[in-house]
Amino acid sequence: MSALLTALLVVPFAGAILAGVLRSERAGTYAATGAALVTFLLTLPLPIGRGEGMWHEADTAWVPGLGLRYHLGVDGISYPLIVLTALLTLLCCAYTIWHAPAGRPSGARLAALLLVIEVGLLGVFLSLDLVLFFIAFEVVLLPMYAVIAGWGGEARQRAARKFALYTLFGSVLLLIGVLGVGISAGTFDIVALTQNPSLARSTQIGFFIVLAIAFAVKAPLWPLHTWLPDAHTEAPTVGSVILAGVLLKMGTYGIIRVGLGVLPEGARAVAPALGILAVAAIIIGSLVCLAQKELKRLIAYSSVGHMGFVLLGVAAGAVSGGLAQSMGVQAALLGNIAHGVITGLLFFLAGAIKDRTHTGSLDDLGGLRETAPAMAGVLGFAALASLGLPGLAGFWGEAFAVVAAVQLGGGWIALAAIAAFGAALTAAYLLRLLRRVTHGPAASSVTGIAGVTAAERLAWSPLVLLALVLGLVPALVSGVAQ
């Protein structure tokens, strides 16, 4: 099994190289999709033989002089994210086969970059060594920059630069935090650090704040979120899907794995501040969405609100302790996966609509259900899932982040109340979105547009299915974490 963990990094990397060197555009995208498919299939047997703690580990010396180890592992916290990463990368690679971006650098290169991003993402979710974790965290950055700058919309250069510089700022703090923790504790091993948190409380608080800011940039947590709307709006469809679907999860995963795991005392001390910021993110993100006029920007800002719910769960979990056994962290994990699935789907839909109508302005859209009923139906489904309708994936994470906060009592109940009110605002902006895009008489931009293509059906249906299945059987995520 430990070879499998390494294979999860090697296969997409090899696929990326192959896709990059193959001369034929078609062969390149097929090779990339093949590699993504193999990677996805490789994630499936991981739960076999799972037990308490880490299910499987691979651990060898890497730079013995510095005490660095090549230490990978998978457990219930990381596994759902690993599967989600592999699935979304597969869907995006397959999508580029049919939807090669016209007049741009080749689709094969785009697919290759997606695979490099996948290597970094899987590296983050698999790493059990802080330095390895940091390196994987950084691997993601440049290819994502290239995806936005190479295949993005009109203002792509600016958006890509902002994304890269802003998240680099986060990386600096991450590096400081990681080295600081490793040096003061004498080991970079996440498992050892989690099992025996040896650092003093004040040290933990200091490092947690540094690391929390670093992860908050990626998540993103208000007010460190402003790179996100630009990046999302300009990124190509597959870029947005990966960005929202899994790249943001590096932040929330990091704060759970490294923050709560390695620095539990620090996390507990800072949790109230984190909770307040999370709730602010929910309300502010929703209000901005309510006044937003651009489709992709609106969905991007909705991520700010949804990630607010996830971080509220994290904050509650930090107070109650118990990591994956706590309701807060479980809600966060559920919210993480649900957001990945649902927002991935929403960005696919936004891309499909923008490709056809050549506009993302809510003022110019309208009446989609008259001309493309199937697409409008899926959009309605995705919006209902995103507003946290029970029975669909979004419900569990958000409702139980609220319950977890109520469980803590005191001022947390007030935070829970504000967050619950944010859920009503979320419904308000998503219903406004639907009303603008799907209802009413057909606008000229949506008249005569093509229906849902086979490729789109292929890319969307797994996400639609997952949104429903995770809504009905949330234990698929929270059960493996326990």
Next chain:
Amino acid sequence: MPVELAYLLPIVPAACGLLGLLMPRSNRRIGAALGVTGASVALAVAVVLLATFQETVEKYFTWVRLGSIDVTFGVLIDRRALFVALAVGVVALAVQVYSIGYLAGDEHYGPYAAQVSIFTAAMLAVVVGNDLILVLAGWEVMGACSYLLIAHDRTLPEAPAAAVKAFLVTRVGDVGFLLGIALLGVAAGSFRISEIFVALPGMSGTTVTAAALLLLAGVAGKSAQFPLHTWLPDAMAGPTPISALIHAATMVAAGVYVVARLFPVFQAAPVALTVLGVMAAITLLLGALAATAQDDIKRVLAWSTVSQLGYMTGALAVGATTPAIFHLLTHAAFKALLFLAAGCVIHAVGTNLMSRMGGLRRTLPVTFWSMTIGLAALAGVPPLAGFWSKEAILLAAEHGTGGTAVLVYVAGLAGTFITAWYATRLWLKVFFGPGYNDHVHAPGSVMQAPVALLAVPSAGLGLGIYLADQEIVELDAVALLPVGLMLLGILAAWWGWRRSGDPAAVLGRMQPFLAAAFRLDDVQDALVVRPFTRLAALTRVADESGVDGVVTGVGTGTVALGGSLTRWHRSGVPRALAGVLVVAAASVVIFALNGLLR
């Protein structure tokens, strides 16, 4: 019969609905078959369970464990749940069959029928669910389905807005509902209703009161209680069978039912019951008065629903859960009948406006007789269904103690007069007088059969329940008071009709104000909608220019700083050189000192 059968109540219609959404929308036959199957199975299961009912049973399994709390999925079956499930089944089946005819030419029939099935399933989950999370799930799915179904009609420009309003207003109430559930669940360590009842004595008074008040917010949203009632009249934009579904056995009934189901919680929080009583009295009179001035036949019925819901919540406020559910059941029968019959009328004459109707008793005899029974039941004419349940409520209020009981009793009596008045007005305006309509399309049997069948419970359900349980109503001299008021109401309406052709002429200049329901929509718009729209616009500007402005500013600032450094370097290399030398020299000295001191 195994009680596990009850699982089928929500699951079969839900499965039929999900399947229906996947079917090609052009295939009406499959859509209709799935819709009717889902409702029929639910109805059959409810009948079987009721026939074999012995005692209250709970069956469940763990749905998901979160933290230290198990969320369960299961059924908690008692007689009340089965009666309500039966009503849901009957109305859902009637609506499904009726819709086949009503949406005969509609190419979007397939998804519509599927959504009705999911709606039914959601209501049944609320009715039989054993766990508050499951109840919440059904509760919110109903809101979503009402949204989808109200927006169904593509030709009505107001439909999308009405749909959004219905979902959003109820969702605002649901904020409280979720928090109330969270408080109870956390305090009891379980979301199971039975566990919560067990843990109730050990909870602090504040927790219980807060939870009960928060739950009431959700109840007010779903059951259209003041001030969250504003969505219900607008929901008329949905197809008429959907109105029947929403107004009779689902959605609005959910709030009343949940209060009855969780009554021990409310009993432990007297403040919440007082709030409920005040809300009920306002809602009762507000709805009844608004119903007097409407011209749209569906709006009369919609406001009458608001008013009748006030009776039910009023009963709950004085602790009379059985009369409340009794009225819920009779109301489900006659209101479903009234809406489906109104649909026949609208279908026949092509307008909703009563000012464009008249003399239809000859051309639509079946509809006329059914609707006569329905309206008489609504007004409380003995021995029809509404009479018994309304008497039961007024009796409970009369026997109750405290200000709440007096309030509910007085409002209820006044409501009896007004209800009779507007019911008579509707009856006279639609079926009597001169006819405006030359081309009347008689509705087909698919539409008339459900209406005629619903006339049976509308007429006999009250008497039937009275015969089964004579304790529920006490027929004495006091019981004559509402009957007298009802007769007065009928006479007053008839007198007004004879005098000017429209009893509402009496209202004079008040009529537009009443028709606009005291202009509460404008109040809501001014106090909630517009401030939030403005706040949203402001937040957006603050976020995009403020928060992001700082970020961009830091970027621009850094570039500018780099620029000036470059200039500074270019202009004064010697100066820079001197600076570097000074730093270097200082470093050397410090290192040297360091070494010496060791």
